[in-house]
Amino acid sequence: MSTSIDKQQLDAPAPMSVFERYLTVWVLLCIVAGILLGQSLPELFQAVGRMEFAQVNLPVGLLIWVMIIPMLLKVDFGALHQVRQHWRGIGITLFINWAVKPFSMALLGWIFVRHVFAPWLPAAQIDSYIAGLILLAAAPCTAMVFVWSRLTRGDALFTLSQVALNDAIMVFAFAPIVALLLGMSSIVVPWDTLITSVILYIVIPVALAQAWRRRLLRRGQAAFDAALARIGPWSIAALLATLVLLFAFQGEAIIRQPLVIAMLAVPILIQVFFNSGLAYWLNRRAGEAHSVACPSALIGASNFFELAVAAAISLFGFNSGAALATVVGVLIEVPVMLLVVRWVNASQGWYEQGAARAGRS
Secondary structure (H helix, E strand, O other): OOHHHHHHHHHOOOOOOHHHHOHHHHHHHHHHHHHHHHHHOHHHHHHHHOOEEOOEEHHHHHHHHHHHHHHHOOOOHHHHHHHHHHHHHHHHHHHHHHHHHHHHHHHHHHHHHHHHOHHHOOHHHHHHHHHHHHHHHOOEOOHHHHHHHHHOOOOHHHHHHHHHHHHHHHHHHHHHHHHHHHHHOOOOOOHHHHHHHHHHHHHHHHHHHHHHHHHHHOOOHHHHHHHHHHHHHHHHHHHHHHHHHHHHHHHHHHHHOOOHHHHHHHHHHHHHHHHHHHHHHHHHHHOOOHHHHHHHHHHHHOEOHHHHHHHHHHHHOOOOHHHHHHHHHHHHHHHHHHHHHHHHHHOHHHHHHHHHHHHHO
């Protein structure tokens, strides 16, 4: 797909779909459905949990592929040559995504999970909760960034090139960063499972999605758009089914300690507002255009939660605190990011005054 076509599509401030707008509602419904089903049909979900090969749960692995591949179809790696056009915004976003966000989340997890909230959390799961937060922060957002960019009238070429670059880096950087931060948090790193997760949930889906993308685009833009419209519901259904499975396994823990979700949300919320604010301010100081700073702030704050959920299940299992922590990220993603969208849109005048001064200096 040419970048000119992508630019036309992304420059138009298209509305969010019903699913995107009410993602938090769907997640809450999945929590209820999963808990009820897990309590009423425990044998069924235990059987699903046993369907593993090489520490990978086969039903969840299939659901994750169905969830992720349609999103990766939207990524145009051909846009990487556009990186040089917005090198300052690209550099700031990369700094936030790979040098600030994972490390700040590890710090916030240490502060809140290991210390502030520790008396009210199950001691056996504290390491696992921190691991889930790290997994969530180590995967920059892919698909939903296009939605946030449209809502802020973000520069389409910047958004495309930044997402493509982040996905390319993620293939090589996700495992080392996760392993480093887990080690720093005194959590045993299952390297074989981590590498398997990267191959299964990043390398193979990216390769399949790009091969499928090229094949569809050979049939024309209309065929590509029609295919995206057809397979979009697959991704939604797979996400919801995965969440139901997770909460079927997590139900007992949530019933015993319902405030766990609220406590895990605290470091995630702080991380979102801190990283988006830092990215936005750094772009202003660098004199970047507002249309670049907005998607930069949003890419810097949001997460590829589908990948985080998949990796948490593979590394630590359905019943783990890591899996629950990543799902909390799904729960709060949309309302929090919509707040960031409203903030960057409302502050455009303030931003452009400071960016203009920075450009003259």
